[in-house]
Amino acid sequence: MDSLNEAIRTSQLLVDELPDDPIRRPIWLVNHGIYLHEKCQRYKDADLDTSLSALDEALRSGKEALRRRPPGNTRFQLRSLSLLGVWCTTKLSMTKELDLGAEGLDYLTSAYELSQVLDGEKQVILKNIAHIHEVYYQILKQKLSLKEAEEHLSKAIFYATEAVNMTPEDHLELGEYHKNLAALLSTQCHDSGTRGEPYKLAKNHYLAAADAIRATPLVRIPAAMQAGIFHWQDDELEEADRLLHLAVDLILQLNPRQMSTEDLRQTLRAVSGVAGIATSISIATGKSGTHALQILERAHCITAGLFVDQKSDISELRAAHPELAQQLDDIRTRLSHLPNQQQNSGKFFEVRDLQQSLLSELSAVESEIKKRPGFEHFQEVPGEEEFKALAREGPIVSINTSVVRSDAIIVTCDDIKVLPLPELTHSDLENKLSLLSDSGNVARRNAVPRRRANGKGNVNEVLAWLWKTTVKPILDATELTASKRIWWITTGLAGRAPLHAAGYHTNGSTENTMSRVISSYVSSFKVLRFSRGRSASTVLDNMLLVSVSSNLPSFRKIDTSREIKVAEDIFGDTLTHLPDPEPEVVLKNIPNHSITHFACHGFARVNDPSSNGLVLVKNGRAVTLTVSDIEKVSHKAGAIAYLSACSTAEQSDMKLMDEAVHLANSFQIAGYQHVIGTLWGADDRAAGEVAGSFYTKLLAERGSDRENRKTFDVATALHYAILEYKNSAKNDISVLEWGPFIHIGT
Structure with a gap:
């Protein structure tokens, strides 16, 4: 994004400096429009106003360039018309204003007529005409104008087919044209509900796109994934496995190290789901649990892996x-x-x-x-023995869910085995978790409250279902250590599942996770290895307490008095308390404290997880300490980060589920061995009670001498603090209050 912003700034300067240049100004107007359209695409899901503003400016630049086109430069005219057609299509898809479609088609039709004269690349224009008909189809289908929608889908397929047919085999864009046509044919097949000729054609075109060696990885990866699904549906598992392994290999060709974190996440949104589907198909072909884990480690949490490589x-x-x-x-x-x-x-x-x-x-x-003996696999994906070594302190369970199947890969110090979870279906999980998220995110510490959509009984049913389909089968098949600890690693939708809270929670029931194990979460084996390799503080000798209780405009006032009192009582003169601080002050103080505790509002944005954050104060206004801010922190000996706010461990972006982007994971990557976060909105009273009980239990055995403040089992302290609150609650929906709190780390 930094490079894009720089390109927009530079092109704007050039446009401003060439007001009367008849040759260069039109060229830079078009370039400026291209950069603005790219900005529009970047912000389309996260910030609609910013996206539309950039797009409107792009259209203005393009139209001025067309008016000012150099005399006799027909090729420049063709390019401007084609781009304006594309930009109108983008705005049509965002605003649903059908007049924009007609305008876009006029531009593209004129461009196609010029391409006949100039012998230009007609297939590019045909591709764009196909896309505008596809957008028409989507809008009209939503309006239930089904016959008209079907006509536009047929036209889209016609033009997309023409684009493929007239493109030479060695053309760089042929793979993209195959992928676009395959997607349209898949839509037609889905609408008809049959596996006729469109199904076969879609499968073949996805396969052609996947194997188009001159196409970019962003074309080939999703094509390989979709082709793999087609082959899986036809019971052609070996070919499906080849295609999904190809998709995983191609991810590395994206050169993630060369990108900024924001650019990398934007890129990975386009290939969401590869890790889970590749793992599922690998298991379906009978490959080992170790092999499945290695696929996940390669294609899952790529951003976190890069941070770990820099700090390991x-x-x-x-x-x-x-x-x-x-x-x-x-x-x-x-x-x-x-x-x-x-x-x-x-x-x-x-x-x-x-x-x-x-x-x-x-x-x-x-x-x-890597040439040195003993370092041949430096910073690479762990092998079988290293996976098992990481499970010496307790089993590690990786839960993989996809549209193909669901499995648990259970790792102990002696074994790695795959446990199929046939009752855990992707569609059921999606429905259950949406209910839980809606119900849980009504809380005083949520900066963006969400309406409670369903009744309390349904939440209990979700947790009972999660126990029956997932957690109980896993625990029944897993040998625990004396500590009763277990680590959960999840992919895809499972990353939003409260595995620690699954089960029946009526009085006296032991049919639940809390009664059988002490749960911790971690995003990957690589991150767990990183955290255990960090030199955390050997004593909990000081705390940074960040509290925000000011009555900020549009925010509900929260009560942090319980947490402040407990911190003062336990840490005394070793407590640094920052009430209502600015983010810069907090970031400056973090590296100097073994424990950092936040008691404030928090939020998770649906389509922009890098901006998820904790609400602090600057000049009397609310400001955010974001995921991006924390990712720049490096704590050499962080012990505990306690994030007593809403949604600090919530995975909010459905297209980045494989990346597990949230505040709590960012604090772990920053160097904290233990992080306490929340899967949904934190109830104000519960947040204070659980935090107070946690610190009391954590340091219960300390002496008056500061040197005796030995690090206690953080996961165990949180577990029993939650149990204490859970057992004291009288109402049967208290799971919404105690359920969001989780331990992440070693």
Whole structure:
């Protein structure tokens, strides 16, 4: 996004500086419009107003460029007409104003007529005409104008077919044309409810797109995933497995290291679901649990993996090869400083070039490290023995759900086994979790309250269903250690499931997760390995308490007095309390404290998880400490981050479920071994009671001497604090109050 903003800024400057240049101004107006349209696409899901504003400006630039086109430059005219047609189509899809479709078709028809004269690439224009008919179809189908919608779908398929047929086999865009046609044919097949000729054609075109070696990964990955699903539906499992392995391999060709975090997440939204489907099909073909886990580790939580690679412990490398360790450490340090250099210097392109140079150096050093005996798999996906070693303190259960199937991969120190979960279907899980999210996100610490949509009984039914279909079968098949601890790793929709709260919670019932195990969550084995390798504070010697209870405009006042009192009683003069602070002050203080506790409002945005955050105060106004802010933090010895606010561990973006982006995971990547977060809105009273009980239990055995404040089992302290609150609650929907609190970490 930084590079896009820089391109928009630069093109605007050039447009402004060339008001009367008949040759260069139209060219830069078109370029400016292209960048603005890209901005529109970036913000379309997250910020509709910003997106439409950028699109309107793009249309204005394009129309002015067309009016000012250089005399006799017919090719420039064709390009401008084609782009205006595309931009009108985008606005049509966003506003549903059908007149925009007619305008877009006029532009594209004129462009196609010019392409006949110029012998231009007609297939590009045909592709765009097909897309505008596809958007018409979608809008008219929503309006229940089904006959008219069907006519537009037929036209879309016709033009998309023409684009494929007239494109040479070695053309760079042929793969995209195959994918577009396949998607239209799939829609036709879905509408008809049959597996006739459109089904066969869609399958073949997806396969052609997946195997189009000149196409970009963003074309081939979703095509391979869809082709794999077609082959799975036809019981052609080996070919389905090949295609999904291809999709996973292609993810690495996206060059994630070269992108900013925001750009990478935007890119990964386009290939959502690959990890889960690839794992499901791998299991269906009879491959091992270890193989399935390695697929997940490669294609799941890619962003977190990059952060971990930059911060992971290299003490073993330092002991064996100090010079290589020092080179690696120096490059990591220089890379970590680049975001501030870019922000403060304004020299975007110089900093970007430096980044590319440092990344090349990093790759060279890593290659050199892997040549050394014992380091052949440095920072790579764990193997079977390392998976099992990570389960020495208790079993680790990876739950994978997809449209194909659902399974648990259970890892103990002795074994890795796959447990099918046939009653856990993707569609059922989606329906159940939407109910739980709607019901849970009505709370005083939620900065964006959501209406309670359903009755309390339904929530209990969801938790009973989750117990029956998922947690009970897993626990019945899993050998626990004496600690009764278990770690949950999830993919896809399962990332929103309150596995720790599953079961029946009537008085005296032991048919629930809380009665059988002490739960922790972690996003991946790689992140768990990272956290356990960090040197956390050996004593809980100080706390940073961040509280916000001011009556901010549009926010409900919350009561943080219970948490403040407990913190003062336990930590005394080692407590740093920041009431109503600015984000900058908080970020400055975080590295100096082993415990950081937030008691404030929180929120999770549906389509922009990087901006999820905690509500702080600046100049009397609400401001946000975001996921992006925390991702820049590096805490050398963080012990506990307690996020006593709403939705701090909620995965809100359905297209980034495989990335597990939320505040709690960001704090873990920042260096905290233990993070306490919330899966949905936190009830104000419950937040205070659970937090107070947690700290009391955590430090119950400490002496008066500060050196005796030994680190207690954080997960156990939270478990019993929640149980205490749960058992004291009298109403049968108290699960909405105690259920959101979870432990993430080691």
